[in-house]
Amino acid sequence: MAHDNAAIVRGFVDEVITKGNIEAAGEYFWEDMVEQVPMPGQGPGLSGLQDVIRGMRAGFPDIVFSILEQIVEKDKVASRFEWTGTHKGEFLGIPATGRPVRVWGIVIDRLEDGRIKDTRIIMDTLGMMGQLGVLPGADAGS
Secondary structure, three states, X not given: OOOOHHHHHHHHHHHHHXXXXXXXXXXXXXXXXXXXXXXXXOOOHHHHHHHHHHHHHHHOOOOXXXXXXXXXXXXEXXXXXXXXXXXXXXXXXXXXXXXEEEEEEEEEEEEEXXXXXXXXXXXXXXXXXXXXXXXXXXXXXX
């Protein structure tokens, strides 16, 4: 049975990240999924991924994750994304700043039988830190 892999990735982003239905992540990811570029402290598998999303939603409760472009080849989907949110809670050890952020990135997902088996995220974390004003020597007024 053929799956629309791009739609599966979009469904995950909308349902789990933006709407916050963390428990639904298992409908989109295999339990033993692998994050090739884990976030600091990210545990293995689906539960580790769910913890990261909980952390993002705690730090940025109004997060909206948008996929702007997708390229599909065989079992892989590359998605160019942007997310926005307001830093209202602690995130990666940084206390809430109240600042808005707009962060870009690309994620490459490999799917098996309609669910994501491994994923590799490339995100502009440095740009996000700059927007939060926490980089050494960064001009907090910019």
